[in-house]
Amino acid sequence: xxxxxxxxxxxxxxxxxxxxxxxxxxxxxxxxxxxxxxxxxxxxxxxxxxxxxxxxxxxxxxxxxxxxxxxxxxxxxxxxxxxxxxxxxxxxxxxxxxxxxxxxxxxxxxxxxxxxxxxxxxxxxxxxxxxxxxxxxxxxxxxxxxxxxxxxxxxxxxxxxxxxxxxxxxxxxxxxxxxxxxxxxxxxxxxxxxxxxxxxxxxxxxxxxxxxxxxxxxxxxxxxxxxxxxxxxxxxxxxxxxxxxxxxxxxxxxxxxxxxxxxxxxxxxxxxxxxxxxxxxxxxxxxxxxxxxxxxxxxxxxxxxxxxxxxxxxxxxxxxxxxxxxxxxxxxxxxxxxxxxxxxxxxxxxxxxxxxxxxxxxxxxxxxxxxxxxxxxxxxxxxxxxxxxxxxxxxxxxxxxxxxxxxxxxxxxxxxxxxxxxxxxxxxxxxxxxxxxxxxxxxxxxxxxxxxxxxxxxxxxxxxxxxxxxxxxxxxxxxxxxxxxx
Numbered sequence: 001x002x003x004x005x006x007x008x009x010x011x012x013x014x015x016x017x018x019x020x021x022x023x024x025x026x027x028x029x030x031x032x033x034x035x036x037x038x039x040x041x042x043x044x045x046x047x048x049x050x051x052x053x054x055x056x057x058x059x060x061x062x063x064x065x066x067x068x069x070x071x072x073x074x075x076x077x078x079x080x081x082x083x084x085x086x087x088x089x090x091x092x093x094x095x096x097x098x099x100x101x102x103x104x105x106x107x108x109x110x111x112x113x114x115x116x117x118x119x120x121x122x123x124x125x126x127x128x129x130x131x132x133x134x135x136x137x138x139x140x141x142x143x144x145x146x147x148x149x150x151x152x153x154x155x156x157x158x159x160x161x162x163x164x165x166x167x168x169x170x171x172x173x174x175x176x177x178x179x180x181x182x183x184x185x186x187x188x189x190x191x192x193x194x195x196x197x198x199x200x201x202x203x204x205x206x207x208x209x210x211x212x213x214x215x216x217x218x219x220x221x222x223x224x225x226x227x228x229x230x231x232x233x234x235x236x237x238x239x240x241x242x243x244x245x246x247x248x249x250x251x252x253x254x255x256x257x258x259x260x261x262x263x264x265x266x267x268x269x270x271x272x273x274x275x276x277x278x279x280x281x282x283x284x285x286x287x288x289x290x291x292x293x294x295x296x297x298x299x300x301x302x303x304x305x306x307x308x309x310x311x312x313x314x315x316x317x318x319x320x321x322x323x324x325x326x327x328x329x330x331x332x333x334x335x336x337x338x339x340x341x342x343x344x345x346x347x348x349x350x351x352x353x354x355x356x357x358x359x360x361x362x363x364x365x366x367x368x369x370x371x372x373x374x375x376x377x378x379x380x381x382x383x384x385x386x387x388x389x390x391x392x393x394x395x396x397x398x399x400x401x402x403x404x405x406x407x408x409x410x411x412x413x414x415x416x417x418x419x420x421x422x423x424x425x426x427x428x429x430x431x432x433x434x435x436x437x438x439x440x441x442x443x444x445x446x447x448x449x450x451x452x453x454x455x456x457x458x459x460x461x462x463x464x465x466x467x468x469x470x471x472x473x474x475x476x477x478x479x480x481x482x483x484x485x486x
Contacts, residue, residue, distance in 0.1 A: 059095035063124035066148050075119040075170045082145035089142045092126050110174040119170040121148050121232050122181050147233035154226050159253040161296045168232055180446040182414045186230055188345040190295040192284040194277050197358035203322040205262055207274035210316035211251045216244035223300025223309025236302055254293040256286035262320055267328025270320045281354055304346035311340045338364050385417040386448050388425045396431040403434040412442045418449040428461040441482040451477055
């Protein structure tokens with residue numbers, strides 16, 4: 001790599017809807033900083049985390065970066081058709097509460113030549129030893145050319161499941177200044193609940209004692225994967241060398257079980273550790289520090305569950321009846337196998353599966369929640385396409401968030417997609433009811449392709465009391481900020 005005067009700093013983590021999403025950069029007088037602004041709903045150990053510096057929050061875990069210096073070539077072209085991560089490899093970025101910013105070492109610097117480029121690939125949570133062994137995140141090594149990959153392996157215990165998130169920012173130059181990462185979930189998230197199909201006799205109760213995901217055996221063909229490779233190049237999973245879970249995957253470590261006490265007063269009580277099921281849906285997964293546990297699974301295919309890539313769940317439950325004549329209670333045990341519906345477990349999608357238990361069968365239904373709409377994921381990852389209707393819809397979501405939390409003052413909409421000509425976005429009718437003076441909405445076009453001096457982005461009919469900065473047309477990827485002034 002050519003010797004250059006360079007400088008790089010890590011900016012504060014952008015969190016949605018609140019003042020923490022202001023980007024803090026330290027800019028030397030000579031060269032602009034490369035600031036990394038990051039949104040992620042990353043979740044570790046099967047639990048939802050936020051952007052905090054404790055527990056499983058990303059500020060506690062950090063994130064990793066691979067970076068490529070390709071001189072004046074675009075990534076993967078010219079004399080750099082097969083680049084290697086020669087600028088950064090698994091560079092850990094850590095949050096420092098004092099001085100309240102993201103930092104890393106050794107510090108790297110931008111090339112002075114304006115036309116020279118860097119490409120960045122990020123992932124979270126950070127893995128300290130990603131080069132081999134039994135690590136659940138294994139990066140392509142430092143000598144491998146082309147786009148990087150991640151070999152992801154499911155952890156042995158369900159309560160250690162990890163929500164892998166990734167992002168990239170290619171062909172960045174000194175003039176770009178800030179590099180924006182909008183982390184995307186690449187796994188599928190699942191939550192299990194159970195309920196009774198109808199009321200049963202008051203002297204009878206049903207208790208779930210075990211739940212498993214069935215592995216791939218001579219008796220069961222499954223789409224439940226243990227290991228697969230994520231490809232940054234196509235933003236997809238490569239199943240060519242993937243391995244399926246060969247044994248049943250016990251969910252014991254996250255089951256919301258407690259010691260029962262059923263039949264007391266009429267002899268010996270049923271006291272097995274279990275989950276009692278009623279006509280009201282019960283959570284099968286426990287909470288950890290008031291945070292819900294989830295499963296994070298490698299999608300069976302790019303389109304989720306199919307008939308040839310099915311995922312099966314085995315439930316074991318006791319049917320217990322109070323009966324003084326047999327010592328306090330009688331018990332029968334049933335085991336049933338339920339196949340999850342086709343089309344589920346798509347990447348970057350959250351599912352809630354509700355198992356309905358009758359005395360003769362178990363039925364299953366699923367509701368699907370896109371991660372970006374999940375109430376446990378901050379609004380910062382609100383997305384829109386580069387058109388007026390989509391952007392105004394996203395702003396209305398932020399307005400609702402503002403009503404819920406009036407202390408929030410800074411908001412972000414990540415715009416994705418492409419433009420093929422000059423685009424005018426008319427904000428007539430934009431929802432402004434809940435915003436207050438001083439509130440800012442960043443419309444981040446960093447992921448939009450096609451923006452140029454001829455394919456511009458222009459805003460008009462900005463609501464009264466609001467100002468757009470810059471007020472001129474956007475001629476390259478960047479941000480437009482809407483600020484309420486009166």
